Amino acid sequence: MLLVDDDPTVAEVASSYLRATGFVVEEASDGFAALEAAERIAPDLIVLDRMLPGIDGLEVFRRLRERTSTPVILLTALGSEDDRIAGLEAGADDYLSKPFSTRELVLRVQSVLRRSIGEFTPESVLEYGEFRLDPSAHVATRGGVELTLTAREFDLFEFLLKHPNQVFSREELLRTVWGWTYGDLSTVTVHVRRLREKIERDPRSPVLLTTVWGVGYRFTMDGAADAVV
Amino acid sequence: MLLVDDDPTVAEVASSYLRATGFVVEEASDGFAALEAAERIAPDLIVLDRMLPGIDGLEVFRRLRERTSTPVILLTALGSEDDRIAGLEAGADDYLSKPFSTRELVLRVQSVLRRSIGEFTPESVLEYGEFRLDPSAHVATRGGVELTLTAREFDLFEFLLKHPNQVFSREELLRTVWGWTYGDLSTVTVHVRRLREKIERDPRSPVLLTTVWGVGYRFTMDGAADAVV
DNA sequence: CGCAGGTCTTACGGAACGCGAACGATTCAC
DNA sequence: GTGAATCGTTCGCGTTCCGTAAGACCTGCG
Numbered sequence: 001m002l003l004v005d006d007d008p009t010v011a012e013v014a015s016s017y018l019r020a021t022g023f024v025v026e027e028a029s030d031g032f033a034a035l036e037a038a039e040r041i042a043p044d045l046i047v048l049d050r051m052l053p054g055i056d057g058l059e060v061f062r063r064l065r066e067r068t069s070t071p072v073i074l075l076t077a078l079g080s081e082d083d084r085i086a087g088l089e090a091g092a093d094d095y096l097s098k099p100f101s102t103r104e105l106v107l108r109v110q111s112v113l114r115r116s117i118g119e120f121t122p123e124s125v126l127e128y129g130e131f132r133l134d135p136s137a138h139v140a141t142r143g144g145v146e147l148t149l150t151a152r153e154f155d156l157f158e159f160l161l162k163h164p165n166q167v168f169s170r171e172e173l174l175r176t177v178w179g180w181t182y183g184d185l186s187t188v189t190v191h192v193r194r195l196r197e198k199i200e201r202d203p204r205s206p207v208l209l210t211t212v213w214g215v216g217y218r219f220t221m222d223g224a225a226d227a228v229v
Numbered sequence: 230m231l232l233v234d235d236d237p238t239v240a241e242v243a244s245s246y247l248r249a250t251g252f253v254v255e256e257a258s259d260g261f262a263a264l265e266a267a268e269r270i271a272p273d274l275i276v277l278d279r280m281l282p283g284i285d286g287l288e289v290f291r292r293l294r295e296r297t298s299t300p301v302i303l304l305t306a307l308g309s310e311d312d313r314i315a316g317l318e319a320g321a322d323d324y325l326s327k328p329f330s331t332r333e334l335v336l337r338v339q340s341v342l343r344r345s346i347g348e349f350t351p352e353s354v355l356e357y358g359e360f361r362l363d364p365s366a367h368v369a370t371r372g373g374v375e376l377t378l379t380a381r382e383f384d385l386f387e388f389l390l391k392h393p394n395q396v397f398s399r400e401e402l403l404r405t406v407w408g409w410t411y412g413d414l415s416t417v418t419v420h421v422r423r424l425r426e427k428i429e430r431d432p433r434s435p436v437l438l439t440t441v442w443g444v445g446y447r448f449t450m451d452g453a454a455d456a457v458v
Numbered sequence: 459c460g461c462a463g464g465t466c467t468t469a470c471g472g473a474a475c476g477c478g479a480a481c482g483a484t485t486c487a488c
Numbered sequence: 489g490t491g492a493a494t495c496g497t498t499c500g501c502g503t504t505c506c507g508t509a510a511g512a513c514c515t516g517c518g
Contacts (some may be wrong), residue, residue: 138441
């Protein structure tokens with residue numbers, strides 16, 4: 001997969017998450033590099049920012065279309081419906097407006113790939129200890145017992161499971177899981193609490209989803225039943 | 230393949246994309262040229278715009294049907310006027326509403342061709358648990374008992390049966406089952422409700438076709454007769 | 459021990475969402 | 489032409505979820 005975005009932050013967050021999902025991601029930061037890379041690696045999918053230095057994203061898109069039929073997801077700064085229509089008319093396969101959550105991006109990517117290639121997508125089921133999480137079915141279980149998570153809780157849990165033993169600040173979580181660039185950090189706090197309520201044996205003293213004081217949160221599997229994959 | 234559209238932009242983008250995919254594409258920009266070309270080159274598939282100068286697309290379609298059984302994909306401008314999509318369902322092999330992504334078009338083209346070639350392979354019957362669904366005969370049964378589904382309900386059910394244990398957003402269903410690029414999402418809601426009315430033991434508390442709050446719908450077979458997978 | 463900043467808990471209002479029912483419009487069968 | 493059937497839409501209602509605010513609690517440090 002080829003990811004084209006001139007904003008290093010967006011590129012880094014998005015690509016790391018896509019990689020964690022199982023995709024092989026190549027990056028490009030401008031139009032020329034994008035065209036060159038598309039030629040070189042022949043990706044099965046291209047995520048393309050509309051606003052690019054040098055050649056405009058749409059122009060890059062047109063040139064791509066001249067020689068290949070690779071699916072393209074278009075990213076744009078402002079999410080107006082007009083842009084969406086324009087993008088679709090130009091032939092983009094899908095469309096996403098910034099800022100977007102990583103979940104949204106992965107969903108679109110999978111949807112497009114599912115349509116173009118078939119059933120296969122790298123992310124099938126996520127397993128970690130006694131936890132099992134199936135994003136496509138949106139089902140989470142602990143030891144076979146289903147956990148009823150809300151959409152946000154599911155996203156948060158999914159992200160943490162994909163990046164275990166790693167500390168994330170509230171800002172980071174807000175950016176990657178929520179897709180916000182700013183916002184009330186207590187939103188994260190509360191959702192972490194609610195998630196704990198559902199996955200921890202004793203939510204009062206968390207073992208899995210722990211607080212790293214002054215830094216953020218971390219998901220770990222310390223428990224005895226650590227038959228990790 | 231014959232592509233008929235009076236809009237040069239659409240024709241150019243679509244045809245170049247189809248060619249990049251590997252099809253041999255002939256173009257026509259009005260009804261007469263379309264009929265003439267259809268006669269001359271005997272294409273294996275025709276993509277036909279509904280709105281055409283001179284003879285209307287529908288009229289072209291009827292005349293085509295008089296002398297040949299070439300598969301036809303109809304392009305319609307949604308919302309522009311009273312579209313008789315429902316009535317065309319019987320006649321056209323598929324239809325797509327503008328604006329559409331070119332990839333969507335390619336997918337439909339491939340699907341139609343696959344169908345027209347493998348038309349006589351009787352193993353297109355879909356079975357899942359106690360459900361049995363025969364797309365070619367348009368008959369659905371549950372435990373041998375026939376379910377009287379409408380066209381839309383059948384399409385929806387067919388899609389869900391083909392992709393069990395997977396969540397689909399309303400938007401996704403609208404695009405894949407209805408062939409719309411955008412539209413009223415409550416359309417999906419209502420049809421899901423109607424379908425539930427016919428396949429669920431207790432439609433009030435669905436077991437098979439469940440709602441995933443904030444995400445979409447999912448078809449699952451939890452029931453006892455689960456000899457699947 | 460007391461303070462300050464960070465974290466947890468609870469509660470609440472608004473918004474989003476899904477559901478049900480019903481209504482025209484249209485089509486098809488007779 | 490008439491009536492039944494299908495389909496897409498609309499509206500009101502109840503529910504669920506989410507984000508924020510406010511206070512209590514905890515941790516680290518002087």
